[in-house]
Amino acid sequence: MKRYDLMTKTLPWVLILSMVLIILPGCGKTPPEQIIATPPSEVSPTPSGTPEATPDATPEPDSPTPEPVPTVVELNGQLRVEGSQLVNEAGQPIQLRGVSSSEVASFGYLVTYEMLKSMRDDWNLNVFRIAMYTEDATGYVRNPRVMEIVTGIIDHCIDLGIYVIMDWHILYDNTPLKYKDHAVEFFSEISALYGEHPNIIYEICNEPNGRDTTWEGHIKPYADEVIPAIRKNDPDNIIIVGTPTWSQDVDIAADDPLPYDNVMYAFHFYAGSHGQSLRDKMEYALSKGLPIFVSEWGSCLNTGDGPTFHEESMEWIKYLDERMISHVNWSFSVKPEGASILRAKVNTKAPLRDIDLTEGGLFAKYAIKGKKDTVLFADGFETKTFYHGKWKRSNESTTYETENPYKGDYAASIGRDGFLERAVSTVPYENLKLHLAYAFDGGKPGDIVKIDWFNGTEYIPVTELPFADGWTELDVELPDSASGVRDFSVRITAAVTDEGTRVLVDEVWLAADKK
Ligand code: DCB
Numbered sequence: 001m002k003r004y005d006l007m008t009k010t011l012p013w014v015l016i017l018s019m020v021l022i023i024l025p026g027c028g029k030t031p032p033e034q035i036i037a038t039p040p041s042e043v044s045p046t047p048s049g050t051p052e053a054t055p056d057a058t059p060e061p062d063s064p065t066p067e068p069v070p071t072v073v074e075l076n077g078q079l080r081v082e083g084s085q086l087v088n089e090a091g092q093p094i095q096l097r098g099v100s101s102s103e104v105a106s107f108g109y110l111v112t113y114e115m116l117k118s119m120r121d122d123w124n125l126n127v128f129r130i131a132m133y134t135e136d137a138t139g140y141v142r143n144p145r146v147m148e149i150v151t152g153i154i155d156h157c158i159d160l161g162i163y164v165i166m167d168w169h170i171l172y173d174n175t176p177l178k179y180k181d182h183a184v185e186f187f188s189e190i191s192a193l194y195g196e197h198p199n200i201i202y203e204i205c206n207e208p209n210g211r212d213t214t215w216e217g218h219i220k221p222y223a224d225e226v227i228p229a230i231r232k233n234d235p236d237n238i239i240i241v242g243t244p245t246w247s248q249d250v251d252i253a254a255d256d257p258l259p260y261d262n263v264m265y266a267f268h269f270y271a272g273s274h275g276q277s278l279r280d281k282m283e284y285a286l287s288k289g290l291p292i293f294v295s296e297w298g299s300c301l302n303t304g305d306g307p308t309f310h311e312e313s314m315e316w317i318k319y320l321d322e323r324m325i326s327h328v329n330w331s332f333s334v335k336p337e338g339a340s341i342l343r344a345k346v347n348t349k350a351p352l353r354d355i356d357l358t359e360g361g362l363f364a365k366y367a368i369k370g371k372k373d374t375v376l377f378a379d380g381f382e383t384k385t386f387y388h389g390k391w392k393r394s395n396e397s398t399t400y401e402t403e404n405p406y407k408g409d410y411a412a413s414i415g416r417d418g419f420l421e422r423a424v425s426t427v428p429y430e431n432l433k434l435h436l437a438y439a440f441d442g443g444k445p446g447d448i449v450k451i452d453w454f455n456g457t458e459y460i461p462v463t464e465l466p467f468a469d470g471w472t473e474l475d476v477e478l479p480d481s482a483s484g485v486r487d488f489s490v491r492i493t494a495a496v497t498d499e500g501t502r503v504l505v506d507e508v509w510l511a512a513d514k515k
Contacts, residue, residue: 071161102333195234300338
């Protein structure tokens, strides 16, 4: 690992770990004020801020450069399709997980080297998709200068050693035949430029749609021209082909697949709109041996908006992970819509932090990271909506604070005996952990923040957080009985003496392990 990486990786941990306290779950009456600072075991006892000196701290002119960590593309090389499975150069099954840009001419500026590197290193992202619209005002057909943005992002992905999907994002143009000649021109150019790199994956028609657009009559004839054009320059990289009905009808493609090697078929879903009946289509296609690539999925509605559908998304991701099917989340955007991964303000030149992510963005991160843990909800209160009514408030005295938020511009502010409560089913989860930052505006020793959970019938005390100066960030573990509860909710109450005292809350999330 390079010296630079060591510092950027360990330093934040020293800071975070010295800040995070674990409060053990309490049993009803006895206040469980057992606060344990977790010793960061893997971190050296050097005072924070002073990185431990290592022999290579002062590089000598002729000292050997340390071995860099191999990238995903270095490790896996040339991808290919075997049966219905994507495999690496060695023939081992591989699953790509990543995110898609939004409309790249408008939102490509967000896709910097730093953002991609953050997601590669912190999210384990191994693929990025570039959604280049075709017919749109800013699309390739009318705005060929979009090429500059596109090639810039491809170059970043190559430098970072991740795979990159070049998506010809047809949408309102319905049938890919409409701009077939442009597509042939575009993919000829891209494959000539990048075909030698194992990084590149071609997605030749995002989502064919419309009643009149068929597999046999439109998509196959289109593929029969675009695929040979690519193969002239690039004999082997993966090509993804869209399927009818917004890339949902993989069953139709499965009955009549294309005759080329290393071709996969796009399947897209939005968890708020699509469920079991679409999984049935996929199941059928897989049973026929069709190689499927989920080059776009959303945790929201198929409009790109709406809330995060955690349970439904989880079911999809679990299904895909079990089958090693690659998936790419829609989308890396700041647009005010449910699909956007990023909150409005993000510094694209600095490492990406969890605080920069929306609720859906955090969900996507964990879906990509592939760890067992996930978040059931998360809120930094930046939307000023109490998440569109998902939080229940005691009354109007529970509001916003802008003077002293923990992070971002807003914190929630709870008046005396007021509360904030969030309901979410904990049915497929275990090991629930509530994360929050709290502070007192006013107050005195003896004032507390009460945490309770609701089991469908009654509120059960979890813990009482003591009065403290400044912000405290901590994790509160919930008892095992709180897992698997359909009508679960968690309540944060300001139990304070003086009428003017307020409890500020920020950065609240409920994390859990998937069962
Ligand atoms: C797909 C498109 C994608 C679209 C998302 C969400 O469309 F590939 O372009 O993105 O899924 O709808 C949304 C964005 C907006 C963007 C707008 C384009 O989130 O920021 O401005 O599209 O105008 C789908 C997917 C599924 C279905 C319908 C659409 N469906 N669709 O199942 O009916 O109509 O766009």
